[in-house]
Amino acid sequence: MRNSNQRTLILEYLHRVKTHPTAADVYEEVQQLLPDISFGTVYRNLNRLNDEGLIQAFKVGRAKHFDGNADNHYHFLCRQCGKVEDIEMALVEDIIARAEDATDHEIDGYELFFTGVCQDCSQTDKGEEDGNK
Ligand SMILES: [Zn+2]
Numbered sequence: 621m622r623n624s625n626q627r628t629l630i631l632e633y634l635h636r637v638k639t640h641p642t643a644a645d646v647y648e649e650v651q652q653l654l655p656d657i658s659f660g661t662v663y664r665n666l667n668r669l670n671d672e673g674l675i676q677a678f679k680v681g682r683a684k685h686f687d688g689n690a691d692n693h694y695h696f697l698c699r700q701c702g703k704v705e706d707i708e709m710a711l712v713e714d715i716i717a718r719a720e721d722a723t724d725h726e727i728d729g730y731e732l733f734f735t736g737v738c739q740d741c742s743q744t745d746k747g748e749e750d751g752n753k
């Protein structure tokens with residue numbers, strides 16, 4: 621029962637947030653509810669949930685991020701602060717079929733990140749330029 625409790629808490633946390641946390645972020649959160657849990661347990665649970673397709677994981681630089689939304693969706697990555705946000709837009713239709721047409725490889729998925737500078741970061745920049753931060 622203990623193990624399923626850990627798993628459920630991790631999954632619930634990922635469903636609750638849209639911040640695409642790292643394993644360390646998840647550990648920090650879950651530890652408040654289950655003080656005895658180890659980082660290794662959190663990490664194993666995250667990878668298992670990902671293998672089972674209940675969540676998704678992706679790498680940004682060297683950090684692995686986890687997403688409670690396992691459905692294909694687009695992400696925005698801020699080049700300055702590294703935050704990852706969902707972009708709520710319709711998926712490009714047939715994108716996998718189109719990629720398969722263009723190659724002989726077997727394609728089973730894709731990762732698509734839009735990159736740029738987030739609103740928070742661009743506002744900070746402006747504030748500094750104007751000297752009125
Ligand atoms: Zn940013």
Ligand SMILES: [Zn+2]
Pocket residue numbers: 640687689693694695705706
């Ligand atoms: Zn996402």
